[in-house]
Amino acid sequence: MNSKTKNEKSHSAEEASAFQNNALEQQYGGGHAGGWVGRLPSSWVPYVQLTRLSPPAALFLIYFPHFFGVILAAIIQRSPVSQVLRASLIMLGGSFFFSNAAHGWNDLIDAPIDKSIARTSKRPIPRGAITPRAAFVFTATQAIGAASFLLLMPEGSGIYAIPNIIGTCYYPWAKRHTNFAQLVLGFCLAWGIIMGSCAMGLKPFTGGPFGGVDDNGWKQLFWAEPSIASLFLASILWTVIYDSIYAHQDIKDDIKVGLKSIAVLFRDQTKPLLWSLLGCMIALLYTCGNLLNMGIPFYIIAAGGSLLSLGAMIANVNLKESASCWWWFRYGFWLAGGAIAGGLLSEYDS
Known part of the structure; x- marks a missing residue:
């Protein structure tokens, strides 16, 4: 009985691993075609795969920080709901x-390398x-579409997009030049x-080339509004944490193939680094809240x-298993992003 049970457990574990690896290959390996994607014209499907729209994790990786910025500004300015x-x-x-x-640009540049990596070859x-x-x-057409939304923003907002475009x-x-490509992405x-x-x-x-001018007409020192700077740095560390786990796949x-990353640099010592980064991230979130005298719900x-x-992601992920890295990346970033958004919304609503 014990031998049979062990074999059944081993078989179940292998099935779960195969299922997760298949899901991984489909969703970020470029082969996803189920669900709503399967209802699209066949010529559209590769572009949905290129842009990682199913599931829409990639979209929300980009949208979450934008939303953080909107709500934080609303808290600072006490903005009405309609403006938010x-x-x-x-x-x-x-x-x-x-x-x-x-994503189109990334895959275009990475195509020669993607061919030689099992997960991305498809x-x-x-x-x-x-x-x-x-x-x-x-x-190019998608970049033009993104730029068109700058026209809907307050005058002078376009110049702020330049660092991100670069x-x-x-x-x-960056993945060819430095082991800290996750910082660039962050x-x-x-x-x-x-x-x-x-x-x-x-x-x-508040100063520098993007900032204002003081009463005497002199440029102020280059600096950002402190609470925005704290949240900005916390968001960078959040990205470094989940993308380092993603990179271990x-x-x-x-x-x-000679690609670099924090995963490649630290390997078996990645987890101690991630714990340190998480501590710094929590301290920065606390600083952001403290600077604006936010209530207890934000901190909780x-x-x-x-x-x-x-x-939980850092403690439980098995960095030597691609399926485990994918699972924790997939769910861990949603939970953390939702937590930050929820904390900001709790303060705005108070």
């Missing part, structure tokens, strides 16, 4: 097109479902907080929720 809803919808539309453009460009020329045209264009090469995603603040008419910088292939929901969700 308008800015949130503008950020959602812009995030949709920006996400499409960013993405639309490596497998030939989308030609590089078609991918470039698609990416960072996003560079990111595919900067690009967290910049959504800056754009969300701009959408609410709040200039996030391909660590063996990355080493073979945003800081406490992030600590529990990301702490």
